[in-house]
Amino acid sequence: MSKLVQGYEVVIGFETHAQLSTQSKIFSRASVAFGAEPNTQACAVDMALPGTLPVMNIGAVERAIEFGLAINAHIAERSIFARKNYFYPDLPKGYQISQFEIPVVQGGEVSFFLEEGKETVRKTVRLERAHLEEDAGKSLHEDFIGQSGIDLNRAGTPLLEIVTQPDMRSSEEAVAYAKELHKIVTWIGICDGNMQEGSFRCDANVSVRKPGGELGTRREIKNLNSFKFMQQAIDYEVRWQIDQIEDGIAIQQATVLFDPDTGETRAMRTKEDAADYRYFPDPDLPPLVIGRDWVERVKGEMAELPRVMAERFVKDYALPEYDATQLTQSKAVAAYFEATAKDCGQAKLASNWIMGEVSRRLNASELSIEQSPVSAAQLAALIGRISDNTISNNAARQVFEGLWNGEGEVDALIDAKGLKQMNDTGELEKIIDDVLAANPKNVEEFKAGNAKALNGLVGPIMKASKGKANPGQVNTFLLKKLGTAQRLE
Numbered sequence: 001m002s003k004l005v006q007g008y009e010v011v012i013g014f015e016t017h018a019q020l021s022t023q024s025k026i027f028s029r030a031s032v033a034f035g036a037e038p039n040t041q042a043c044a045v046d047m048a049l050p051g052t053l054p055v056m057n058i059g060a061v062e063r064a065i066e067f068g069l070a071i072n073a074h075i076a077e078r079s080i081f082a083r084k085n086y087f088y089p090d091l092p093k094g095y096q097i098s099q100f101e102i103p104v105v106q107g108g109e110v111s112f113f114l115e116e117g118k119e120t121v122r123k124t125v126r127l128e129r130a131h132l133e134e135d136a137g138k139s140l141h142e143d144f145i146g147q148s149g150i151d152l153n154r155a156g157t158p159l160l161e162i163v164t165q166p167d168m169r170s171s172e173e174a175v176a177y178a179k180e181l182h183k184i185v186t187w188i189g190i191c192d193g194n195m196q197e198g199s200f201r202c203d204a205n206v207s208v209r210k211p212g213g214e215l216g217t218r219r220e221i222k223n224l225n226s227f228k229f230m231q232q233a234i235d236y237e238v239r240w241q242i243d244q245i246e247d248g249i250a251i252q253q254a255t256v257l258f259d260p261d262t263g264e265t266r267a268m269r270t271k272e273d274a275a276d277y278r279y280f281p282d283p284d285l286p287p288l289v290i291g292r293d294w295v296e297r298v299k300g301e302m303a304e305l306p307r308v309m310a311e312r313f314v315k316d317y318a319l320p321e322y323d324a325t326q327l328t329q330s331k332a333v334a335a336y337f338e339a340t341a342k343d344c345g346q347a348k349l350a351s352n353w354i355m356g357e358v359s360r361r362l363n364a365s366e367l368s369i370e371q372s373p374v375s376a377a378q379l380a381a382l383i384g385r386i387s388d389n390t391i392s393n394n395a396a397r398q399v400f401e402g403l404w405n406g407e408g409e410v411d412a413l414i415d416a417k418g419l420k421q422m423n424d425t426g427e428l429e430k431i432i433d434d435v436l437a438a439n440p441k442n443v444e445e446f447k448a449g450n451a452k453a454l455n456g457l458v459g460p461i462m463k464a465s466k467g468k469a470n471p472g473q474v475n476t477f478l479l480k481k482l483g484t485a486q487r488l489e
């Protein structure tokens with residue numbers, strides 16, 4: 001059951017432009033490096049000089065194949081490039097080379113976990129297609145003596161446009177999808193994923209409807225370049241559309257922009273339909289033919305995919321599916337986990353520490369796991385000392401703090417901070433006897449059936465042991481001495 005907003009169901013479909021990580025452009029040999037002086041990376045082909053012809057960049061095709069394999073899609077044996085005609089100053093040919101009727105990647109799906117209330121549920125978004133196309137240049141509306149400027153460096157940059165079915169039902173789901181897609185393209189290395197530089201741009205198509213009704217008219221929010229803006233933009237758009245409909249105003253299909261300063265979406269133009277673009281096959285490019293042997297070769301050369309790795313973590317390390325998915329958010333996190341788990345032999349503890357304390361500290365200091373001051377080997381050593389009962393969980397957090405601050409290694413820190421758990425049972429029993437003798441009232445109340453009275457005893461015992469008593473052991477001894485074997489919460 002999807003979440004309703006004021007009685008309306010939200011419907012979202014995504015179009016994402018992922019810039020492919022090739023050295024050169026999709027149909028020319030000009031460089032695609034970011035940040036060069038305007039118009040220094042546009043060759044004759046990119047500028048559409050007469051007599052030039054496009055030549056397909058095999059590296060771009062190979063990346064499209066990798067993407068198709070990563071999402072279980074069909075890789076077309078024969079796909080077609082088409083001209084999408086429109087006039088814009090930054091589009092020198094007057095058309096964009098794209099794919100229309102027969103795209104290179106067809107179908108496929110992306111699935112991910114989502115928190116819904118207290119539950120974690122798995123969602124799957126079906127992909128419609130992914131096609132290869134070239135990027136346009138950029139208009140610069142700074143003041144060039146009263147005129148706008150055009151930078152054609154970006155013209156001809158290879159893009160993979162990834163289109164979903166309208167399968168998402170909330171802004172949270174849309175953001176989770178976008179994050180998962182981002183993870184996939186960066187994991188397989190076909191895109192650097194840099195959202196600020198525009199390497200991964202999402203357009204969100206949003207509509208609302210009464211549950212079970214026909215699809216509503218959509219508006220497309222263009223170029224969302226951060227996950228935060230994505231959520232804000234969709235939430236605003238949904239409320240806006242519902243307000244319009246409630247006021248009796250029909251939604252017009254349109255392309256809108258999100259303004260991060262006002263938090264609002266604003267119509268940019270009414271949306272063109274496919275027919276407006278006068279698509280037709282590009283006579284300058286032959287059909288793109290991809291033999292099965294090529295697909296097989298690419299498959300053989302690809303690194304383990306995140307979902308395959310997650311399945312392996314479940315099998316090899318007996319981890320819950322949720323943990324396995326969290327730990328395969330990036331290759332670096334997965335490698336850190338595997339190194340820790342292998343080293344200490346306690347996969348679940350390693351997972352808990354990495355998803356808990358380690359991520360919390362990394363997030364707070366805005367560090368990536370590669371920059372973690374605590375190495376996998378150090379974390380493994382720490383976990384080893386918890387599982388051999390040398391230190392309690394509480395003490396372990398203090399040791400972790402010491403590791404984080406570079407104060408020394410695990411055993412040295414345990415000694416220096418005096419954190420070793422009391423393993424001398426004689427000493428512990430003596431402390432317990434003293435505390436029982438000093439607190440007759442609690443003992444009496446406990447024996448009379450008040451389980452809570454035990455807390456009044458455990459506290460002073462831990463204090464007398466300077467926190468070094470093993471809480472499990474304290475519990476066992478205490479109950480034995482109070483003459484009950486019953487375990488207490």
Ligand code: ADP
Nearest residue numbers: 011012013014164165166205206207215216218
């Ligand atoms: P276009 O090519 O004109 O942008 P498409 O039919 O290719 O249109 O759809 C683009 C995106 O919009 C897809 O991700 C699709 O899932 C989504 N979409 C289509 N109809 C709706 C709708 N009524 N509400 C929300 N999203 C939609």
Ligand code: MG
Nearest residue numbers: 015161163203
């Ligand atoms: Mg489209």
